[in-house]
Structure formats: C-alpha cells, structure tokens
Amino acid sequence: MKALRWNGKHRVDVEEVPDPKIEHPSDAIIKVTSTAICGSDLHLYDGVVPTMEYGDILGHEPMGEVIEIGSEVSNLSNLKIGDRVVVPFVIACGHCLFCKSSKFSLCDDSNPNAELPEKLYGASPAGLFGFSHMYGGFAGGQAQYLRVPFADVGPIVIPEHLPDEKVLFLSDIFPTGWMAAENCDIQPGDIVAIWGGGPVGQMAVRSAFILGAGRVIVIDNIEERLEMARKGGAETINFQYDKEDAEGHEANLFDQLKSMTEGHGPHSCIDAVGMEAHGTDPGMIYDWIKMGLRMATDRPNVLRQCIQACRKGGTVSVPGVYAGFLDKIPFGAVFNKGLTLKAGQTHVQKYTQPLLELIDSGKIDPSFVITHMLPLDSAPAAYETFKQKEDGCIKVVLKPWETQTAGKIQDFENVHKPDTPSPPSAANA
Numbered sequence: 001m002k003a004l005r006w007n008g009k010h011r012v013d014v015e016e017v018p019d020p021k022i023e024h025p026s027d028a029i030i031k032v033t034s035t036a037i038c039g040s041d042l043h044l045y046d047g048v049v050p051t052m053e054y055g056d057i058l059g060h061e062p063m064g065e066v067i068e069i070g071s072e073v074s075n076l077s078n079l080k081i082g083d084r085v086v087v088p089f090v091i092a093c094g095h096c097l098f099c100k101s102s103k104f105s106l107c108d109d110s111n112p113n114a115e116l117p118e119k120l121y122g123a124s125p126a127g128l129f130g131f132s133h134m135y136g137g138f139a140g141g142q143a144q145y146l147r148v149p150f151a152d153v154g155p156i157v158i159p160e161h162l163p164d165e166k167v168l169f170l171s172d173i174f175p176t177g178w179m180a181a182e183n184c185d186i187q188p189g190d191i192v193a194i195w196g197g198g199p200v201g202q203m204a205v206r207s208a209f210i211l212g213a214g215r216v217i218v219i220d221n222i223e224e225r226l227e228m229a230r231k232g233g234a235e236t237i238n239f240q241y242d243k244e245d246a247e248g249h250e251a252n253l254f255d256q257l258k259s260m261t262e263g264h265g266p267h268s269c270i271d272a273v274g275m276e277a278h279g280t281d282p283g284m285i286y287d288w289i290k291m292g293l294r295m296a297t298d299r300p301n302v303l304r305q306c307i308q309a310c311r312k313g314g315t316v317s318v319p320g321v322y323a324g325f326l327d328k329i330p331f332g333a334v335f336n337k338g339l340t341l342k343a344g345q346t347h348v349q350k351y352t353q354p355l356l357e358l359i360d361s362g363k364i365d366p367s368f369v370i371t372h373m374l375p376l377d378s379a380p381a382a383y384e385t386f387k388q389k390e391d392g393c394i395k396v397v398l399k400p401w402e403t404q405t406a407g408k409i410q411d412f413e414n415v416h417k418p419d420t421p422s423p424p425s426a427a428n429a
C-alpha cells in the first residue's frame, strides 16, 4: 500500500510499504477513504517530538471502511465488515481503571512503550496513532490501510447519509475543540478567549458557543484564520498589532483583552497553540533563544499569556500539545488568582457519539474548516503548505485512493458541496 512516512525533520514521503495485518484478535483493518493533517503532525514534521524513527507512518485523523476484523471483535461490538467508521486518534482498551471513567487518553493498557513516558512524566498516557514511539509507535492513518487495535472500543460507525467531510473530524479536532471548551466549565454568557485560530481553535469557538459562552475572542495573526473565527461568531485580535484601547491609548494584547472584558479579563482562556508558538514579544524571543541553544523543547509563551490574561478564579484550558519541562511559567499568577488549569490529549471516545448526534441533527457541520482536499500523493507538498500557512491553508484532507481531487477549497466547494444549505446559526459558520 501507499503511506506517508516520516523520513526526518521536514522530510515526509509517500512510499510503498507492506499492508497492515491483524496482529491481535481485537484488531480491525480499515481501508482509509479520508484522512487529515493535524497541527500535531506539524510538531512531528518539525522534529520537536522525541522518539520518532525514520520510516514511521504518520496520521491520526482517519476514517474508512472495515475490511477485516479479528476473531474477538464481533463478539465485543457490533462492528462488521463493510461498516464505515471514523477512528479516534487515541487508542484505548476500554476496560482499565482510566477507560472505565471515560479518561480514554490516559488508558493504562494501550501503550506498549509505556516505560518511556513513565520515565519522563511519572506515568504513561494512552497509545496514539502515528505519533512517535513514546506513544506506542503505532502506524498512522495517512495511508491506504490502517490496523486499528481495540477495534471494539474506538471506531464509531457512521450512517450512510453523512459524507466523510462532515464526520472525519470526529477522529480528533472536533472532540478536541469540544473538550477544550468543556474544560472551561462555561457558565451562560461567559467570555472565552482562544489563542490560535487553527482547526482546533476553530472547533473550540463553535463548541464554546454551543456550551453557552456569551462571547468568544480569538487571538492569532493569520488573517484568513481570524476571518473564519469571525464567521463562527467570534471577535478577534491580531496579536501582531497593538491597537487603541477604549480610551484611545496604545494597547498591547493584554490591554486589548482587558478593555474588551470591562477590565477583568476573560472568564477562561484556551491555549490552542501549544509548544510551537510564534511571535516576537520578549517571552517569545527568550523561547526561541533557548530552543536554538537546545536548552528547551517547548515554546510556552501562549500558556504564559493565557495565565496572565485570565480573570481571577478563571480556567486555563490547554488542548495545545506540550512535551517537556516548561520555563518561566508564572505559577505565582496561577496561585494568587486562584486559577484552574486543565490540559491533556482528548478523551475522543467519550465524545464521538454525542458529537455525531450534533452533526446529524444539523447543529454543526465541521467541514467548514476544510480548505484543501488532495490525493495522498500530494501529502509532502501539503505538509509544507500547511506548515507555512500558505495558500489560505487551514485544514487539509487527503484521499488515499484518488489520484485527482478537487484541490483547493474553491474547487472543493464546487465538486463536493453543491447542495450544502447555508448555516442556520453562527455556531455553524
């Protein structure tokens, strides 16, 4: 089969590899029909996540058709050959202490390389598809076929009338944006600020409104991403530009957030950027230098800003990925403002069914975020375009079995979305 392999920092190639096989009676094999590139893949592409090996197959946002199931699978679930399924990026056994309390991304049994994160973090999170050997070294889904361990727990069967584009993001970014918002414990009318207008930030905008936020403020410096956030009902700040505050004084990011929130700051702040923040403020320059000297793995400036900006008693929710030991985190502010910090990989399996119902009922159509639809063969170029945020690229969907696809969003809209009705509410933009 064809698969996208990591061949070093900033080097991915589509290559022929052996087809995956059932290795355990609870495995299934799916023929991948759609698969996306995630901001998390960029951390791997940029070489900042340890324990990648040459030849690793990337990808953790796949869906497809079940073509083979192990002998135990049908006994444990209703999964059958021919089902169309979305596969969560988190691999979870379903019956350990953590899975039983729906903390699927903390599964105790799915990471065969648990000793690596145990040394670093004190305990191991779940195994993940296509996400380095520290998370199990599982082959990913940017490929024509995928082996799915614990197939009775992860894949969710999709009704025939829902096209791939509407449901694909149940694999990751929709549950991730949702959990990021849910972790904010939003009270009706709350103001939620979201750093990062990437796909995760965009899903967090829509989720926060559905969960009762009164206002959402998105911070980024890429205009088309801010524009997409505004279409979802958010207000926006371009962090590159100081503006004037309500009194006409020059206002930096913190001043702007204060003047937009009657001086108190947002009730909750979501870091949907993670370890590779960019920018030129002093905190960023400090991080760039430390990283340049190989004295740091992460650039946590957005996390610092979230803590600094958050209202007293508020919550900082961190879906953005971090890997190592973070420097200059203002923990005094966390303590003295009585903040709550929540973070982690998403418990995807907990959210797939309720979020599928939201999609099916027409409350949200996550396909709004797709800007590029390309054959798997174009994945190396797509990684670079997505990384550089060129060509209006916000989310790429790859088609492993097609040699020609619609390409950019304009064409995609004509080919794939001829009958899409206009969104009924802001949450649907």
Ligand code: NAD
Pocket: 038, 039, 040, 041, 042, 043, 172, 173, 176, 195, 196, 197, 198, 199, 200, 201, 219, 220, 221, 222, 225, 239, 272, 273, 274, 275, 276, 277, 278, 279, 301, 302, 318, 319, 320, 321, 344, 345, 346, 394
């Ligand atoms: P992305 O790279 O497309 O988006 C990140 C956005 O952050 C970009 O628009 C960028 O311009 C913006 N940004 C960079 N520096 C900034 C700054 N200083 N201030 C404000 N905005 C800034 O990625 P994505 O797919 O949206 O993913 C976002 C993060 O979420 C990544 O760290 C990814 O690894 C993580 N993620 C986590 C989970 C999880 O389970 N917790 C799942 C998926 C993705």
Ligand code: ZN
Pocket: 038, 039, 040, 041, 060, 061, 089, 172, 173
């Ligand atoms: Zn992802």
